[in-house]
Amino acid sequence: MAQHKPGSLKQKNKKHKGKDGKRAQNKVMGAGKVNATVRKSAKSNAQKDLNNKSERLNRNNQLKKIKRDQVWLQKRSGASGTSGTSATTKTIGVLALSDFADPYACVQECLRQMGVASSIASESPNVFHAFDSIDKTHFTFLLAPTNLKRDQFFALELTKAADIIMFVVCNDALNELSAVIDETGLSAVSAMKAMGCPDAMFCVQNSSLGEAMDEGLSSSSTNSKKKGAAAYASRKAVHQYIEEHALLPDARIVDLDLARSNNMLARTLRSMNPKPISWRAQRSYLVADAASVQVQEQPQSEVSTSAEPRCKVQLSGYLRGRPMSVHSLMHLVGVGAGRIVKVSKGRAPGVAAGADDDLSPIFADKDKQDSLQLEAVGNGLMGEQTWPTEEELRMVGAEDEEEQEGEGDRNAGRDRRALKADQLIPKGMSSYQADWFMDEEGQVDFNGKATAGAAAGAGGADEEGDGSSIGDEEFTVGGGTISGKKSVAGSKFNSKGIPYTLKERQELDEAFPDEMDTPDDVSARVRFARYRALLSFRASPWHPKENLPQDYARIFQFEHFAGTQRRLLAESKAVEQMQMHHALQVRSAHKSGASGSGSVCGSVTSQGDRMDEDEEESEGEDSEGEDMEMEAPAAVDAPVSSGANRARRPSVAGSVGFNEAVDAGKITVAEADDFVQTGQYITIELEDVPALVAHRLQEYGFLVCYALYAHEHKLSVLHFSVQRHSGYTEPIKSKDEMLFVTGFRSFLTRPVYSESNLNCDKHKFERFLLSDRFSMASCYGPVLVSNCPLLVYKRTDPHADGSSNGSSNSRGCGEGWTLVATGTLANVEPDRIMLKKIILTGFPIRVRKKFAVVRHLFHDPQDVRWFKPAELVTKWGLRGHITEPVGTHGLLKAMFSGAIKQNDTVMLILYKRVYPKFPSFGLQIQ
Numbered sequence: 001m002a003q004h005k006p007g008s009l010k011q012k013n014k015k016h017k018g019k020d021g022k023r024a025q026n027k028v029m030g031a032g033k034v035n036a037t038v039r040k041s042a043k044s045n046a047q048k049d050l051n052n053k054s055e056r057l058n059r060n061n062q063l064k065k066i067k068r069d070q071v072w073l074q075k076r077s078g079a080s081g082t083s084g085t086s087a088t089t090k091t092i093g094v095l096a097l098s099d100f101a102d103p104y105a106c107v108q109e110c111l112r113q114m115g116v117a118s119s120i121a122s123e124s125p126n127v128f129h130a131f132d133s134i135d136k137t138h139f140t141f142l143l144a145p146t147n148l149k150r151d152q153f154f155a156l157e158l159t160k161a162a163d164i165i166m167f168v169v170c171n172d173a174l175n176e177l178s179a180v181i182d183e184t185g186l187s188a189v190s191a192m193k194a195m196g197c198p199d200a201m202f203c204v205q206n207s208s209l210g211e212a213m214d215e216g217l218s219s220s221s222t223n224s225k226k227k228g229a230a231a232y233a234s235r236k237a238v239h240q241y242i243e244e245h246a247l248l249p250d251a252r253i254v255d256l257d258l259a260r261s262n263n264m265l266a267r268t269l270r271s272m273n274p275k276p277i278s279w280r281a282q283r284s285y286l287v288a289d290a291a292s293v294q295v296q297e298q299p300q301s302e303v304s305t306s307a308e309p310r311c312k313v314q315l316s317g318y319l320r321g322r323p324m325s326v327h328s329l330m331h332l333v334g335v336g337a338g339r340i341v342k343v344s345k346g347r348a349p350g351v352a353a354g355a356d357d358d359l360s361p362i363f364a365d366k367d368k369q370d371s372l373q374l375e376a377v378g379n380g381l382m383g384e385q386t387w388p389t390e391e392e393l394r395m396v397g398a399e400d401e402e403e404q405e406g407e408g409d410r411n412a413g414r415d416r417r418a419l420k421a422d423q424l425i426p427k428g429m430s431s432y433q434a435d436w437f438m439d440e441e442g443q444v445d446f447n448g449k450a451t452a453g454a455a456a457g458a459g460g461a462d463e464e465g466d467g468s469s470i471g472d473e474e475f476t477v478g479g480g481t482i483s484g485k486k487s488v489a490g491s492k493f494n495s496k497g498i499p500y501t502l503k504e505r506q507e508l509d510e511a512f513p514d515e516m517d518t519p520d521d522v523s524a525r526v527r528f529a530r531y532r533a534l535l536s537f538r539a540s541p542w543h544p545k546e547n548l549p550q551d552y553a554r555i556f557q558f559e560h561f562a563g564t565q566r567r568l569l570a571e572s573k574a575v576e577q578m579q580m581h582h583a584l585q586v587r588s589a590h591k592s593g594a595s596g597s598g599s600v601c602g603s604v605t606s607q608g609d610r611m612d613e614d615e616e617e618s619e620g621e622d623s624e625g626e627d628m629e630m631e632a633p634a635a636v637d638a639p640v641s642s643g644a645n646r647a648r649r650p651s652v653a654g655s656v657g658f659n660e661a662v663d664a665g666k667i668t669v670a671e672a673d674d675f676v677q678t679g680q681y682i683t684i685e686l687e688d689v690p691a692l693v694a695h696r697l698q699e700y701g702f703l704v705c706y707a708l709y710a711h712e713h714k715l716s717v718l719h720f721s722v723q724r725h726s727g728y729t730e731p732i733k734s735k736d737e738m739l740f741v742t743g744f745r746s747f748l749t750r751p752v753y754s755e756s757n758l759n760c761d762k763h764k765f766e767r768f769l770l771s772d773r774f775s776m777a778s779c780y781g782p783v784l785v786s787n788c789p790l791l792v793y794k795r796t797d798p799h800a801d802g803s804s805n806g807s808s809n810s811r812g813c814g815e816g817w818t819l820v821a822t823g824t825l826a827n828v829e830p831d832r833i834m835l836k837k838i839i840l841t842g843f844p845i846r847v848r849k850k851f852a853v854v855r856h857l858f859h860d861p862q863d864v865r866w867f868k869p870a871e872l873v874t875k876w877g878l879r880g881h882i883t884e885p886v887g888t889h890g891l892l893k894a895m896f897s898g899a900i901k902q903n904d905t906v907m908l909i910l911y912k913r914v915y916p917k918f919p920s921f922g923l924q925i926q
Helices: 022-029 045-077 103-113 152-161 183-195 207-218 222-246 264-271 390-407 409-419 431-437 452-464 502-511 550-554 561-592 613-621 643-648 656-663 692-700 861-866
Strands: 089-096 127-132 137-142 164-170 199-205 252-255 284-288 290-295 310-321 329-332 336-345 474-477 480-483 681-690 703-707 715-724 738-742 745-749 752-754 762-766 775-782 789-795 817-828 833-848 851-855 871-874 879-886 891-896 906-913
Touching (some): 045 561, 089 103, 103 164, 103 199, 103 264, 152 703, 152 817, 164 183, 164 222, 183 789, 183 817, 199 222, 199 264, 252 264, 310 692, 329 681, 681 692, 715 789, 738 775, 738 817, 775 817
Parallel strands (some): 089 164, 164 199
Antiparallel strands (some): 127 137, 284 703, 310 681, 336 681, 715 775, 752 762, 752 775, 789 817, 833 906, 851 891, 871 906, 879 891
């Protein structure tokens, strides 16, 4: 069969314009560009594999070197990006979680396992120093005094000073399982977790169970095996109880009785690497191993002119965290702030004197230091006052003359009647009604003889429906009787005149939020004179500098706090990175045999930096995570010097980290020389320290001090994001006195709570701290640059003090205070607007489409005229405004945006700005 064959004239259709089209390629690549041709490599596949393998090996070696350098920096200088402490020094905080636990026996067992016959002598019986010859590490054990053994504030002190927390519990077969950690211990652990708990371990004490288990394992008798099995089951139950209730999943559990043979306690402490705590790693701090206090004889600054005595304090210890500026102020935890006089190189406990002990110290420059004045000194005579111009005075005078001419004799008659204060008005009759019975001479005729116009006027008022004949208790609408009693919303007393409890007031506030009754004994325009109505809570303007309280003259304000915060933290970080880079350069030069080393304010080659030859050889062979062997803690190799002594050491200009910091504008050469290297054992001399430091040192046995950033000793308005603690169910009212423990500071204050609105510059005030969401707590307090956690304590014992300094009696100062909320610092801003909202409610008694006569919103027609510009809203979503007052009992006519119903509620919403309050006896920062 013949088939058709297409010829040369066959139609060829154009291809579909898809992703391979020219226009599509131009859109992706751009017009005028062409694809680059891939050149075929002339190398073989084996050569490609060889290149890839060498690149991978090179990259792995670089990563290994970076990690090894990080470990080295952590071990020697305690970089803030790691743990904030040197690996050659570890501070152990020992805390008992029950009355049966013995922390002193636990410390003695740890010293025995380390091979320390006796601890290094300490000035306090609560502080033990020991040197581990195996791990080449200096240990410091901090124990609670006898009267503060179960104090929750002492537990918080350990979170500010310790690198590792050792919780001591007792597993006694005679006690219940719940007695392993009692309620006080659980509260302490919960507070420490909220503050930022360091690495933790649990030491279980129980000699009877340990002997039973040893007897069961060594003996073949049935009774011994049963004892051993019971002991093992009890030990397992204790471990499960600790894991479930302590809520520290990473904590290690060590049985002291079972660890005696294999030294498990000492081995656990050696292997633990302290984790970083962010708020501590962002600043410099020092745990004093030795301290001396003497009374300051002559005033050294402006704060010394006060009646409170001041002291000089000398502290010695290892510098932790970030490098410290010698021109900064120092805050002693639980005491207050002091001024640095000088910083010198110290000698660690148990270390022999070296040849570098007599090097010159560095002195602080008072011109570069911040003032110790906490509050601003305002001038009451310099208050801002605007005086009206002559044109404004003429305009006001003309308006007054027009009003006087228009009112005429009516004003004069009112003035005459006002002078007759001794006239009698019948009971139940207002002054407006009494005017209808007044004759020409201003005398009231009580015989009921009124003019026809007066009677007509009175009748017209009744016909208008002013409701004057209707009683306050009940009235008739549509043939039915409706009770006219006031609601209980916003009132402090119930219907029987008995005041509400705080719990009942909170329940009323939740049931009727922001609702308040208009008082009948005080005029509304007087009672709510400071309130105003807003057309829109979000968009209506409210100037932050308007009508500020007198307390705002005592505070400081930043032009841009966020920028200041970033700048201060960036400068500190730049100095730290610069010193880390320079330390690596010195280390490389030391290994290669180069001569000469130097550092910023002292050599980085602090304790353990003089490594043995065996360590240098093993360092290149071992992996990056393997611990290095170090010598015993030694004195610092180079002086902490400045000024004239700077010529004695080489400059760090030219190092990689220094050049990057200078190019970024974060630090200068002169500023870098005033920072002390982290990880050194130094001695700081302070002056203008509050005299409370002597009692604090005697009570606790140790001191902890933190370096302050610039402006951190200035009073301002702090805002914290807080949430109620799950274990506290009582009401927390705004402006109640609270104890704020934030980071290394604690102070009494009276905060106000508010919402946190992201799309609005105004925030609604909350009368009570709610439990279902985060709120913002605003208070007066010292400035904090770094974000610090917050613990809020409420006074449950009226005799408890908020000093957190301990007590001379048998009970701890933590008794009488309850943890009610936790949070963190959000901002420092005095211009944050917090508005208190109130809702005045009324209900319509007569309605006609969009019009209604409203009752119980006000009680005086003058109040109706005063609030006439304000907008009204209803609970059913209508908006309206006041047209005119009706009668003399505060009734009003209103017009709404739609037809109003009889069962609707009319509301007038008013706002007032609120501010925090100072405590009754002033702000005390400790």
